[in-house]
Amino acid sequence: MSADQKYTPAGVEAKWQQQWEAQKTFKVTExxxxxxxxxxxxxxxxxxxxxxxxxxxxxxxxxxxxxxxxxxxxxxxxxxxxxxxxxxxxxxxxxxxxxxxxxxxxxxxxxxxxxxxxxxxxxxxxxxxCDVSYYRWEQKLFLEMYKRGIAYKKQSFVNWCPSCETVLANEQVEDGGCWRCDTEVVQKELEQWFFKITDYAEELLDFTNKLPGWPERVLVMQRNWIGKSTGCEIDFALDGRDGAIRVFTTRPDTLFGATFMSLAPEHPMALELTAPERRAEVEAFIDKVKKTDRIARTSDDQEKEGVFTGSYCINPTNGRKMPVYLANFVLVEYGTGAVMAVPTHDQRDFEFAKKYDLPLVVVIQPEGETLDPATMTAAYTEVGTMVNSAQFDGQKSDAAKDSIATWMEGQGKGKKTVNFRLRDWGVSRQRYWGSPIPIIYCDCCGVVPVPDKDLPVVLPRDVHFTGEGGSPLATLESFTKVDCPLCGKPARRETDTMDTxxxxxxxxxxxxxxxxxxxxxxxxxxxxxxxxxxxxxxxxxxxxxxxxxxxxxxxxxxxxxxxxxxxxxxxxxxGMVIKDGAKMSKSKGNVVDPDALIKRYGADTARLFSLFAAPPEKDLDWNEQGVDGCYRFLNRVWKLVHEQLEAVAAAPALDPSALSDEERTLRRAVHKTLKKVTEDIDERFHFNTAIAAVMELMNTLQGARLNTPQAAAVMKEALELVVIMLAPFVPHITEELWQLLGHTTPLSATTWPAWDSEAVLDEELLVVVQVNGKLRSKLSVAVGIDEEAIKQLALADDKVKVFTDGLQIRKVIYVPGKLVNIVVG
The missing domain is CATH 3.40.50.620 (HUPs)
Structure with a gap:
């Protein structure tokens, strides 16, 4: 090729990007x-x-x-x-x-x-x-949700940075400190805005079974997060005073074995139940837990810690007095924030009981064993036979779940219920760069929604931003001071913004x-x-x-x-992009700059490598040689088209009936590739195997000889189909080659072709021959051969005769187009 025919990605890509933009090629209307x-x-x-x-x-x-x-x-x-x-x-x-x-x-x-x-x-x-033209409608929706009770405000414990004076998401807490200033994060109870996603918990869960186009692992993660569990709410009366502690349990079969009660340190009854002489110790424990990451508190390797409140509750099954503890692994937002502790049949309770020398009572015995609380080294959590459970002794524990729950309901001490792990979505953020929550607070009228006529509440730009002392919105009087829409008296705007x-x-x-x-x-x-x-x-x-x-x-x-x-x-x-065994990130120093890659190789090469190196759902290992290989492949395609331009330009119309065996074989390879690429993209998203198929076809085309007019016609069709098949992957170079091949309609506006169903049919079949189920030979036979003929060919094959001569042929089984199995005895 001459110098002006060489593949120069920068020029080709700029040309087509400008054309697509000028012609609004991808603009769409209904x-x-x-x-x-x-x-x-x-x-x-x-x-x-x-x-x-x-x-x-x-x-x-x-x-x-x-x-x-x-x-x-x-x-x-x-x-x-x-x-x-x-x-x-x-x-x-x-x-x-x-x-x-x-x-x-x-x-x-x-x-x-x-x-x-x-x-x-x-x-x-x-x-x-962040455009007001977008978030104005979000504010409108917030108000509609508020009117329906889906948006509401309540007290909640949050991660709080005392220095930045802001709520932090769990991912913004790093080693117990604020990701921005490293100040120790504490748990603080604040009034926060929530969306009542729990109203939709059942439907969200139900529809995970109606999404066949989603990966199963994602659906499992969603189901686990929603966390539906069927169990029983049970009231444990307080000892010596009015009231009760309500728990939710999925294990009513273990109820007779409950020996103490664990409350979340944030539980509203925590200090109420604390005896005066224990108050200092309990308050110190609560302060300590407030500084602990909430996710870490529930991890298996977190040390189980607690403090006795000085109060007791009563086990409703047997009247046992149960000490009430606060425990660091119990969260107020899960269940009722209280857990009936059954140390012999729950591992966290077991570790806690061992640490604080609390009683253990076995109520489920495994088949063929007798558990002794004095010698147990771990909780027994499997199915077994009920013991120490009054009239339920001898039942299987899985059956006893329902019978004990029914009994509790009959006694008026509990009720069967469904619980969800999912909690309402806290959307308040004490930061500036977010959508303002459209609420006004009036001393006379209380919480007042911003009227529709006053929307949007525009995020002001004239703020002094330091990152210290909370959101600058709270100190901007031009934003916070407003008249109440209902009574006209001075009021103040909500300064929280919405979760992104x-x-x-x-x-x-x-x-x-x-x-x-x-x-x-x-x-x-x-x-x-x-x-x-x-x-x-x-x-x-x-x-x-x-x-x-x-x-x-x-x-x-x-x-x-x-x-x-x-x-x-x-x-x-x-999947992720991996380099040097780790996900690409600035902190690991293994980032590949896309700009530099595109400047050196072109966008088409960058795209092709990212699509060829691994299936989409798998991680991609970065490989410089792989990038260079993709660039060399595109050069091969470019070169072949240029080399064949003169021949294919003079090619006659393709006549499939006039092809030689060699030409027909070549065309078959082309249409088989088209079939595979179409199916790999459309049905499976197997882009890597589709690209590999085109690469293999290119090897075939480069070795083809053009010594007849029909051979040139086959090559013309082949090159056009190669360009089309590569178009979704590498759109710039293929547009250029499509135009070079004489087409005036852009490739982006060209219809994807159908493969020739006649061309893809093989003229011969490869049939396996077995003797007594063991492979002995292979036969190449004509497509359409009848069953009797292929059986005779198999019996006459020299490699087969070695294993059949002198033996009785009991049966010859033919699986059409695949195998012959000769059964001898």
């Missing part, structure tokens, strides 16, 4: 006459630069989008920015800039990076969650109609696109983001915004 396909990757946080995880995630999505478009679907493939959140505040402090300036600069830079990858987004639908998970819980709905200004959604447009046909994102979002998005969809359905039950029909959780 078209009821066409089948829609809504494709979505989880939108990024505008951190400043894209990373290789972005390259992989968005390349996966782009393959699907381009392929579906070529298959005739009306494809919605949008992009936007999850733009509120703590990192912008940290950057503002570090760089002495405003969070808004930092965020919008990053969005602009990352937008250019994504466009350089040639991704087929409809950029006219771009949204940013709120923004990402409905963005996929707003993409359907981002320009709609008369409401949150244009229902007709949203109804056309929803639900999302394919959602793609990391497994790290398997629980909270996906659960909250499902919850919001159901709430918005009930409010009449949409008529769908679930947001995402199919879900793909892609």
């Amino acid at each position: 078209d009821p006459s066409r089948k829609k396909y809504y494709l979505l990757e989880m939108f990024p946080y505008p951190s400043g630069r894209i990373h290789m995880g972005h390259v992989r995630n968005y390349s996966i999505g782009d393959v699907v989008g381009r392929f579906k478009r070529m298959r005739g679907f009306n494809v919605l493939h949008p992009m936007g920015w999850d733009a509120f959140g703590m990192p912008a505040e940290n950057a503002a402090i570090k760089n002495n800039c405003h969070p808004a300036a930092w965020t919008y600069e990053n969005m602009a830079y990352m937008r250019d990076q994504l466009k350089q990858m040639g991704l087929s987004y409809d950029w006219d639908r771009e949204l940013a969650t 998970f709120v923004e990402s819980s409905w963005y996929f709905l707003r993409y359907c109609c981002p320009d709609f200004e008369d409401g949150m959604l244009d229902k007709a447009r949203a109804q056309y696109w929803m639900s999302v046909d394919q959602y793609i994102g990391g497994i790290e979002h398997a629980v909270l983001h996906l659960l909250y998005a499902r919850f919001f969809t159901k709430v918005m359905r009930d409010l009449g915004y949409v008529d769908v039950d679930e947001p995402f029909t199919n879900l793909l959780t892609q």
Whole structure:
């Protein structure tokens, strides 16, 4: 090739990116006459630069989008920015800039990076969650949820940084300290806003069985997080005073073995039940636990610690006095915040009882053994036979669960009930860069929703941002001071902002109609696109983001915004990008800069490697040689097309009936590859095997001889199909080669071809021959051979005769197209 024919990715990619943008190639509108396909990757946080995880995630999505478009679907493939959140505040402090300036600069830079990858987004639908045009509708929804009781305020224990004066999410607590300033984090009880996701717990759980397009491991994680359990609520009367401690247990069969009570240190009765002489010790214990990470408290390796309150309750089955302890492993938000402790049949209770010398009573004996509390080294938690349980002795413990629960109900001391691990979603955040909660507080009128006419509550920009002493909103009088909408007297605005998970819980709905200004959604447009046909994102979002998005969809359905039950029909959780044995991260110093990669090799090579090196759902090991190999492959494709241009330009129309055996074999390889690539993309997302098949075909084509006009016709068809098959993976180079092959319609507007079903049929079959089930030979036979003929060929085969001569042929079994099994005796 001449110098001007060499593959230069930069020029080719810039040309087609400009053309796609100028012609708005991927802009889409609703078209009821066409089948829609809504494709979505989880939108990024505008951190400043894209990373290789972005390259992989968005390349996966782009393959699907381009392929579906070529298959005739009306494809919605949008992009936007999850733009509120703590990192912008940290950057503002570090760089002495405003969070808004930092965020919008990053969005602009990352937008250019994504466009350089040639991704087929409809950029006219771009949204940013920090834009008032977005969060104004979120505030409107908040108020509708408030009116229905779905949004409410209550006291709650939170992770609190005394220095930053803000609530921290669990992931923002590092080694017990604040991730921003390292100040020791404490547990503080505050009034917080919540969404009543528990109202939808049963439906959220039920629909995990109606999502066949989701990975099972994600569904299992959601089921576990929701945590439905069937059991019994039981009241343990207080000794010597009125009242009772209520517990929820899934093990009523162990009730006779309960010997003490464990309360969460945050339990509202904790100090009420504390005897005066024990108050100092109990308060010190509560303060200590408040500084402990809540997740760590429940881990198996956390030391079990507690303190005696000085009070007792009564076991309702046998009247046993049970000391009431506070225990660090009991959380107030789980169950009732109180646990009946059965040390012989619960491992945490066993360790606690051993530490504090509390009594152990065995009530379930394993088959063929006799447990002795004095010699037990661990709790027995399996099924067994009831003992020490009055009239229930001799029953199997799994059956006794129901019979004891029924007995408790009859005694008026308990009731069968269902409990969920899921707790309501706390959405209050004491930080600036988030959507203001549209609530006003009036000394006369109490909690007052902001009237619709006064929405949106705009996040003010004129703040002095230091990161110290809480949110700057609380000190900005122009924001906080407001007249009460009801009585007109001086009032104050809510200064908490919403958890950023709120923004990402409905963005996929707003993409359907981002320009709609008369409401949150244009229902007709949203109804056309929803639900999302394919959602793609990391497994790290398997629980909270996906659960909250499902919850919001159901709430918005009930409010009449949409008529769908679930947001995402199919879900793909892609693997991580690994380098030097660890996930790519700045802290590990193993980051590969996508900009440098694209500058050296081009976006098509970066895309091809990220798609070829591993199946989408598996982790991808970074390999420089693999990147270089993908670049060399694209050069081979480029070179072959240029080398064959003159011959294929003069090729006659293809006549499959006029092909020689060699030409027919070559065409068969081409159409078999087309069949495999189509199925691998469409049915399985096996992009790596699809690419490998095209690579194998290229080896065949490079060795082909063009010595007849029909051979040239076969090669022309082959090159065109190679370009089409690679188009979803490497769109720039394929557009250029498509044009070079003489096509005036862009490849992006070309219909995906069907394989020739006649061409892919093999003319011969490979049939295995067994003798008494053991492989002895293989036969190449003509397609369509009759059963008797193939049996005779198998019996006459020299390799078979070695094992059949002199023996009686008892039976010859033929499995059509696969094997002959000769049974001898």
